[in-house]
Amino acid sequence: MDLREQAVEFAHENKGRFLSELVDFVRMPSVSTNPENAADIQKTAEWLVAELKKRGCTRVEVFPTPKHPVVYGEWLGAGADKPTVLVYGHYDVQPVDPIDLWDTPPFTPTVKGDYMFARGVSDMKGQIQAALKAVESIQAVGPFPVNVKYIFEGEEEIGSPNLEPFMREHTDLLKCDFALNPDSGMIAAGVPTIVYALRGLAYFEIRLYGQDHDLHSGLYGGVVQNPANVLCELIAGMKDADHRVTLPGFYDKVRPLSDEERAELARLPLTEEYYLSGTGARKLVGEKGYTWVERAGARPTLDVNGLYSGFIGDGSKTVLPYYAMAKISTRLVPDQDPVEIRQSLEKYLDAHIPDTMRYEIIEHAGSKASITDIHTPYVKALEKAMETVWNKRPLYKREGGSIPVVGHMQEILGIESVLTGFGLPDDNVHAPNERLLLPNWYQGIDALIHFFYNL
Amino acid sequence: MDLREQAVEFAHENKGRFLSELVDFVRMPSVSTNPENAADIQKTAEWLVAELKKRGCTRVEVFPTPKHPVVYGEWLGAGADKPTVLVYGHYDVQPVDPIDLWDTPPFTPTVKGDYMFARGVSDMKGQIQAALKAVESIQAVGPFPVNVKYIFEGEEEIGSPNLEPFMREHTDLLKCDFALNPDSGMIAAGVPTIVYALRGLAYFEIRLYGQDHDLHSGLYGGVVQNPANVLCELIAGMKDADHRVTLPGFYDKVRPLSDEERAELARLPLTEEYYLSGTGARKLVGEKGYTWVERAGARPTLDVNGLYSGFIGDGSKTVLPYYAMAKISTRLVPDQDPVEIRQSLEKYLDAHIPDTMRYEIIEHAGSKASITDIHTPYVKALEKAMETVWNKRPLYKREGGSIPVVGHMQEILGIESVLTGFGLPDDNVHAPNERLLLPNWYQGIDALIHFFYNL
Numbered sequence: 001m002d003l004r005e006q007a008v009e010f011a012h013e014n015k016g017r018f019l020s021e022l023v024d025f026v027r028m029p030s031v032s033t034n035p036e037n038a039a040d041i042q043k044t045a046e047w048l049v050a051e052l053k054k055r056g057c058t059r060v061e062v063f064p065t066p067k068h069p070v071v072y073g074e075w076l077g078a079g080a081d082k083p084t085v086l087v088y089g090h091y092d093v094q095p096v097d098p099i100d101l102w103d104t105p106p107f108t109p110t111v112k113g114d115y116m117f118a119r120g121v122s123d124m125k126g127q128i129q130a131a132l133k134a135v136e137s138i139q140a141v142g143p144f145p146v147n148v149k150y151i152f153e154g155e156e157e158i159g160s161p162n163l164e165p166f167m168r169e170h171t172d173l174l175k176c177d178f179a180l181n182p183d184s185g186m187i188a189a190g191v192p193t194i195v196y197a198l199r200g201l202a203y204f205e206i207r208l209y210g211q212d213h214d215l216h217s218g219l220y221g222g223v224v225q226n227p228a229n230v231l232c233e234l235i236a237g238m239k240d241a242d243h244r245v246t247l248p249g250f251y252d253k254v255r256p257l258s259d260e261e262r263a264e265l266a267r268l269p270l271t272e273e274y275y276l277s278g279t280g281a282r283k284l285v286g287e288k289g290y291t292w293v294e295r296a297g298a299r300p301t302l303d304v305n306g307l308y309s310g311f312i313g314d315g316s317k318t319v320l321p322y323y324a325m326a327k328i329s330t331r332l333v334p335d336q337d338p339v340e341i342r343q344s345l346e347k348y349l350d351a352h353i354p355d356t357m358r359y360e361i362i363e364h365a366g367s368k369a370s371i372t373d374i375h376t377p378y379v380k381a382l383e384k385a386m387e388t389v390w391n392k393r394p395l396y397k398r399e400g401g402s403i404p405v406v407g408h409m410q411e412i413l414g415i416e417s418v419l420t421g422f423g424l425p426d427d428n429v430h431a432p433n434e435r436l437l438l439p440n441w442y443q444g445i446d447a448l449i450h451f452f453y454n455l
Numbered sequence: 456m457d458l459r460e461q462a463v464e465f466a467h468e469n470k471g472r473f474l475s476e477l478v479d480f481v482r483m484p485s486v487s488t489n490p491e492n493a494a495d496i497q498k499t500a501e502w503l504v505a506e507l508k509k510r511g512c513t514r515v516e517v518f519p520t521p522k523h524p525v526v527y528g529e530w531l532g533a534g535a536d537k538p539t540v541l542v543y544g545h546y547d548v549q550p551v552d553p554i555d556l557w558d559t560p561p562f563t564p565t566v567k568g569d570y571m572f573a574r575g576v577s578d579m580k581g582q583i584q585a586a587l588k589a590v591e592s593i594q595a596v597g598p599f600p601v602n603v604k605y606i607f608e609g610e611e612e613i614g615s616p617n618l619e620p621f622m623r624e625h626t627d628l629l630k631c632d633f634a635l636n637p638d639s640g641m642i643a644a645g646v647p648t649i650v651y652a653l654r655g656l657a658y659f660e661i662r663l664y665g666q667d668h669d670l671h672s673g674l675y676g677g678v679v680q681n682p683a684n685v686l687c688e689l690i691a692g693m694k695d696a697d698h699r700v701t702l703p704g705f706y707d708k709v710r711p712l713s714d715e716e717r718a719e720l721a722r723l724p725l726t727e728e729y730y731l732s733g734t735g736a737r738k739l740v741g742e743k744g745y746t747w748v749e750r751a752g753a754r755p756t757l758d759v760n761g762l763y764s765g766f767i768g769d770g771s772k773t774v775l776p777y778y779a780m781a782k783i784s785t786r787l788v789p790d791q792d793p794v795e796i797r798q799s800l801e802k803y804l805d806a807h808i809p810d811t812m813r814y815e816i817i818e819h820a821g822s823k824a825s826i827t828d829i830h831t832p833y834v835k836a837l838e839k840a841m842e843t844v845w846n847k848r849p850l851y852k853r854e855g856g857s858i859p860v861v862g863h864m865q866e867i868l869g870i871e872s873v874l875t876g877f878g879l880p881d882d883n884v885h886a887p888n889e890r891l892l893l894p895n896w897y898q899g900i901d902a903l904i905h906f907f908y909n910l
């Protein structure tokens with residue numbers, strides 16, 4: 001039995017412990033957007049420090065940022081002739097609301113059948129643990145085959161505001177050959193997937209102000225314009241009947257899909273039925289002229305993520321609200337620029353806002369899309385590892401979500417990322433009852449063991 | 456000095472005590488829409504019982520209803536040859552949010568200069584107190600000139616769901632010649648006003664459901680339609696560029712304004728400047744073809760009162776919400792019917808909702824508009840009383856707000872209402888920093904003393 005087989009066997013023998021250590025990681029409520037969870041974020045960072053020390057790192061450090069800390073670790077014992085992989089992860093998670101739709105408490109990880117339910121278990125604490133447990137399994141049976149660095153951020157779910165400056169300040173520290181980023185997923189259980197492109201994200205909060213305080217809708221309804229009505233009109237105008245975004249210049253920089261790429265994407269089994277069953281939607285709609293898989297991954301979008309005005313409690317209040325708010329995000333594709341998208345939005349609002357109102361924009365995130373070279377030896381090492389575990393060649397996919405760090409690593413560190421992960425589309429990430437399919441996760445650990453040996 | 460003059464003198468000498476008793480009334484947080492204030496509502500009802508006993512009522516009773524109680528009192532000692540007036544009031548108040556915009560706590564009544572600040576001080580606890588203190592002043596110097604009944608409800612701010620059935624069950628108990636309803640106001644300090652028409656109210660909550668749980672906007676943005684975007688489109692379509700409501704049949708039953716009535720309304724000093732200064736709006740807008748005073752009081756409207764979807768906390772969440780909600784109310788004029796307005800809304804939604812969604816309507820209020828005969832001796836008694844106190848003939852006005860009880864009293868009890876009040880348009884009713892101009896309130900007490908003697 002060679003080392004590789006021994007390491008896989010170690011992983012299999014330690015499944016129970018790996019699971020209970022995943023529970024320890026997931027039960028910490030590291031919600032990055034909630035100020036009240038700042039201490040939990042800190043605790044989670046410290047938990048990772050302890051874990052990296054156990055993984056033999058000769059240097060482990062917590063770097064404070066203006067918001068949440070970056071955890072760094074390194075083990076360079078494989079020698080200068082071996083490649084260095086930078087393992088990326090984010091240890092923060094999404095908020096849990098609407099909390100009343102969870103069947104089990106979001107931070108009390110609960111195993112039911114083949115699934116573990118908890119906020120962050122799929123996105124992406126389970127993925128970080130898969131990487132760390134693969135490393136542990138290899139270390140348990142022999143020397144680690146490559147040099148490894150780790151970078152774990154606590155702000156991915158709020159747009160990674162401090163990771164880019166951190167990388168710019170620490171280019172030497174982060175010097176490596178490529179990154180392993182397990183923050184994407186598989187398109188179905190048993191269908192290994194390598195993601196080669198990600199959409200970008202420009203996320204804005206629009207606040208629309210009319211008069212300076214709430215008014216009685218009986219006394220002034222009919223003469224005072226209502227910011228909530230106007231906000232609805234503005235949002236309604238942001239898309240046309242073909243589901244295209246109308247912000248001026250929105251599509252100007254969109255790189256057209258080549259016929260070759262469209263043919264490649266058409267081979268993915270991402271049909272209408274796939275998206276319907278994954279979402280519970282009664283029907284799909286999308287931009288005219290594109291297939292479902294193109295709409296979900298390779299075309300830009302605009303969505304309202306939050307909406308508020310006036311009285312939203314039980315019952316009624318006859319108020320004419322003084323202000324209305326919408327959180328609106330656009331998913332971007334190459335070569336759209338979030339700075340230009342903000343300008344498009346401002347141009348649109350300036351042109352359409354009535355002179356009874358003024359607006360304010362708060363920018364919550366802005367990152368470009370990215371496309372990775374799939375011909376590197378590192379991507380090939382993963383392809384081969386996945387083939388070993390699942391007995392089939394992985395699919396190559398463009399992902400609809402955004403992982404800004406991939407673009408930043410390309411630009412700042414000059415490295416490509418190998419994007420994978422063992423979560424599934426129906427894991428309810430960013431939603432109630434987030435879950436992780438455990439058999440798939442265990443296979444993911446096996447795949448990463450092979451991957452490291454393949455490098 | 457005749458009795459009338461003595462009563463007015465009594466009122467002037469007791470201003471300090473009247474004010475402190477107003478504080479007692481206003482400090483009770485009788486917010487009818489909040490389940491957590493149920494005990495406060497009860498306490499307020501009991502406070503009124505004690506007050507009515509002090510006013511010599513020979514019968515005082517608290518009638519429970521499925522929600523908040525009705526307080527009833529009567530004193531019929533003037534004799535069968537004298538008219539009987541039914542004094543109406545509501546002792547419940549609006550919610551206080553947005554609480555952070557209050558300069559002083561809403562239930563800690565605070566006097567600053569000529570104003571008292573507190574939730575409900577203008578709408579309408581101050582008005583009830585003005586009536587009770589006028590009665591007290593008359594009783595202090597001699598016999599009360601007319602028979603008097605009192606009906607105080609605790610549900611006006613939530614659409615009076617139980618008052619109409621209560622009146623139907625107690626037509627004998629409530630038998631009287633007319634009602635005094637001080638729930639309207641004056642158009643400016645020192646400008647006495649009698650309201651002769653009120654708008655009705657149809658208040659709906661629309662809930663729009665797409666898929667059955669929140670989704671990740673990166674993974675599914677572009678293929679799954681967003682209920683928040685669609686809700687905005689539906690609301691945007693409810694009005695046209697002329698600020699007219701587009702719900703099918705919405706204007707069918709609207710009684711046209713006669714030339715005579717338009718001329719009468721044109722004499723009110725309710726100019727653009729008046730509404731601008733009363734609202735803090737930067738500019739007014741309104742339905743094409745009508746004047747400001749007509750738009751604010753004599754034409755129907757549609758306003759969003761509340762809007763919610765997705766994530767509205769600080770920061771960002773990239774969620775594709777599973778549902779979106781709007782509270783929408785229409786102000787109605789004669790002869791619109793709230794039942795038909797609901798049908799209009801349903802017809803509109805059925806015609807425009809995409810087949811990716813389903814909706815649900817919750818009806819929070821439905822009441823017709825009302826117009827009162829201004830030629831009764833009771834209205835004339837008030838006109839004369841106001842002229843005595845302010846040295847000018849009162850203005851007659853159509854009010855934009857809704858007081859459903861006026862229509863119900865017409866229909867069920869067969870009586871007209873005398874509508875007045877001593878609040879002002881800039882009292883911030885239904886808004887933060889609600890207030891009452893005390894000198895005007897004291898004059899209101901004087902006016903009601905004269906009114907009762909004039910009957």
